Amino acid sequence: MKHLSSNHGRVGTAVLAAFAVAFACSPLHAADTAKPVSPVIKINEAAATTPIDTTPLRGPLSMLSGSGGNITVLVGKEGKLLVDAGIAVSRPRLEPAITALGKGPIKYLINTHYHWDHTDGNPWVHEDGATILATAGTVRRVSTSTRVDDWDYTFKPMAKAGIPTDVVKANRTIRFDGQTVEIRLIDPSHTDTDLYVFFKEANVASLGDLFWNGVYPFIDNENGGGIDGMIKANDAILAQLNDDVVLVPGHGPVGTKKQLQDFRDMLAGIRDNVAALKKQGKSRDEVIAAKPTAKYDAVYGHFVIDPDFFTRIVYDGLK
Numbered sequence: 001m002k003h004l005s006s007n008h009g010r011v012g013t014a015v016l017a018a019f020a021v022a023f024a025c026s027p028l029h030a031a032d033t034a035k036p037v038s039p040v041i042k043i044n045e046a047a048a049t050t051p052i053d054t055t056p057l058r059g060p061l062s063m064l065s066g067s068g069g070n071i072t073v074l075v076g077k078e079g080k081l082l083v084d085a086g087i088a089v090s091r092p093r094l095e096p097a098i099t100a101l102g103k104g105p106i107k108y109l110i111n112t113h114y115h116w117d118h119t120d121g122n123p124w125v126h127e128d129g130a131t132i133l134a135t136a137g138t139v140r141r142v143s144t145s146t147r148v149d150d151w152d153y154t155f156k157p158m159a160k161a162g163i164p165t166d167v168v169k170a171n172r173t174i175r176f177d178g179q180t181v182e183i184r185l186i187d188p189s190h191t192d193t194d195l196y197v198f199f200k201e202a203n204v205a206s207l208g209d210l211f212w213n214g215v216y217p218f219i220d221n222e223n224g225g226g227i228d229g230m231i232k233a234n235d236a237i238l239a240q241l242n243d244d245v246v247l248v249p250g251h252g253p254v255g256t257k258k259q260l261q262d263f264r265d266m267l268a269g270i271r272d273n274v275a276a277l278k279k280q281g282k283s284r285d286e287v288i289a290a291k292p293t294a295k296y297d298a299v300y301g302h303f304v305i306d307p308d309f310f311t312r313i314v315y316d317g318l319k
Contacts, residue, residue: 070084084206131165143163234264
């Protein structure tokens, strides 16, 4: 499987770099800055010019990177099935990349959760003829204004064409061009809107932002997420996967089960460190100063969300 990880250093580099700059300038980092620019704006600016990279997975499956969150594409005689839709401004590069994978229309789009870097492309994908599937939570959040203070941004309701019309209320299995596509719901974790997708014959799982490969994740505490939920979700996913599975993370390169296990163990280790310090009565700033992420920073702390920001997220998410 070496060819799957050959793009490690370049997959989605420009957009990930925008995440890094954007979050460094976010309200949680900007005590001395008069009016920081929302990371959403910076990431959109990067996505407007970032090339789309294509990584072959197994069989008829590929991963597209460069439009916010990673996108999984299943191509067959019936057309195409997508997991996530990226950021709308990427369409001039994303649509040709999808077309290059094979003929036929986009028949289905599955949203892993509500965040704009995974759903902003919904309207144009639907206009191309796709039926959009998502959890009731995703439908609810994209249908109304949603505030994320950590990003200093209020998302407006999505255009009606992009709102999912097929609500996944329980685990579901669909057949598409020879693949058994299992849509699996998850309790509140990264957000309160998450699901993941397993392609049985190919043994590929698209995890959305339940897995950020090689970097600290964002967890949306304001909208149903939390560190304990993330750990529980990854425990549930790991129990369902075999050792040879190929994983499409929400961000970062294609991953393995071992990398997901390491990611889960990192989450639990930092959660335990922060919880112990919080139990001692330490303030958030004092916990940050104690460097509870230090053991993991060499692997996960070099990009996107830095150790201090991730410590804030964990601290705020502990109940």
